[in-house]
Amino acid sequence: MELPLIAPMLATPGGLPSASQDARWAYETKQDGQRAVVYLPGDGGLVLRARSGEDITGAYPELRPLGTALGGTPAVLDGEILALDARGRADFQALQSRMGLAHAPARAERLAARAPVHLVLFDVMHLAGRALLRLPYVRRRAELEGLELTGPTWSTPSALVGHGPQALAATREHGLEGLVCKRLDSPYEPGVRSRNWIKIRNMLGVDVVIGGWSPGRGRLTGTFGALLVGQRAGTALRYVGGVGTGWSEAERADLAARLRDIATPRCPFDPVPQVTGAHWVEPRLVGEVRHSTRTRSGLLRQPSWLRLRPDLTPEESAADVPDGTG
Known part of the structure; x- marks a missing residue:
């Protein structure tokens, strides 16, 4: 199936929603990696595109098995590619040695064997021939979790609804980059830096x-x-x-x-x-x-x-x- 090209939705820097609005938001850990839109045509193939639209599939050969994870069901997913340190935390400097290797397959294979990356998935924009862009975040998230995409180099971390201050405190306690706050009723806005997604960095x-x-x-x-x-x-x-x-x-x-x-x-x-x-x-x-x-x-x-x-x-x-x- 020919899948539509979809630019990733972007978050706006800001602060936590007010206490009165807290229950209307979901909270996800802000990941420190390379954003990637994942195209699964349903024929066993896989295409990864960066925020710029560049095809970066060749840089991450360890993610190829994801192409068969949904069988013949085509999908477009949103996620972030991470290099993890010994404690399981994202290490952007380690990832830099992998970025830019889309046209250097031999080197990419060597590095993938030594230190594989990990893809975290957090949204689905197209599934089984259906465009999901206009669905609210909470329904898209339910669709994504229903796919049960967990594998050797990919996962679907959970999102927390409400309890934003506690979620932010937890990211600080564990030395994570920050938090992304997403309105439960928000559609997916391709290529837009939206106030419906707010990113909070633990460092300035x-x-x-x-x-x-x-x-x-x-x-x-x-x-x-x-x-x-x-x-x-x-x-x-x-x-x-x-x-x-x-x-x-x-x-x-x-x-x-x-x-x-x-x-x-x-x-x-x-x-x-x-x-x-x-x-x-x-x-x-x-x-x-x-x-x-x-x-x-x-x-x-x-x-x-x-x-x-x-x-x-x-x-x-x-x-x-x-x-x-x-």
């Missing part, structure tokens, strides 16, 4: 676009001292600060090489920030940084680098950044 982390760098001093002479980063505000890339800490030596060397490859004489920020000795790059690389808070003008306070996000596009760094930033 934001996705940013690298737009340049400032030179290092002392032992860092010849490489970057800080990355100059921004976030999308409408069609503009607004400068939100310089990030000067958080890398290992190997990560710094890797980033320096990437920056050399995308150097440009033109500043990608609007307006142009006043940074002495700045070098500009094409705004292609997305990263995640941790910070304490923001200034009134939108600059990040005490930012620290966490990781590159090759699974995100620069357009996905959108945020409420004041027009006067920089």
Whole structure:
């Protein structure tokens, strides 16, 4: 069966629903992996697509057996691919070695044999020829759980209805990334960053676009001292600060090489920030940084680098950044 291509629904950053609304929401653990829409045509095959729509099936050969899990029933599912550490927690840095291997099958097979990924499933958008997009979340969730999709490298974690504060506290206690809150009556909105899904991070982390760098001093002479980063505000890339800490030596060397490859004489920020000795790059690389808070003008306070996000596009760094930033 030819299945419809469906862009994943996205969550909006926010806080817990009010106590009076708590029972109208379901709560799921926020997973730290690569989002994937799963296509099961019902002929034993499997196709995985990233948020961008890119076919990433070849990067995860250990997930191929999922293609037969529903027999001849075609389906489109939503989920997240995780690399798990020794304690069973998602480790995004470990997953990065697997991302981008869709066209390197031999290497993907070797890594899959050594440390298989795990796919968690949390929604179903199309099933047995039926479009489920307009069904409320609670009914889609019942359809998904009825499929009993549990296997060697995939599972369907349960969702908790109500008790949001307790759910969030549990994620913090266990060192998990956060919580996703989903309205029980919400439809599936393909490609939309919706207020019907709210994501809560246990750390203040934001996705940013690298737009340049400032030179290092002392032992860092010849490489970057800080990355100059921004976030999308409408069609503009607004400068939100310089990030000067958080890398290992190997990560710094890797980033320096990437920056050399995308150097440009033109500043990608609007307006142009006043940074002495700045070098500009094409705004292609997305990263995640941790910070304490923001200034009134939108600059990040005490930012620290966490990781590159090759699974995100620069357009996905959108945020409420004041027009006067920089």
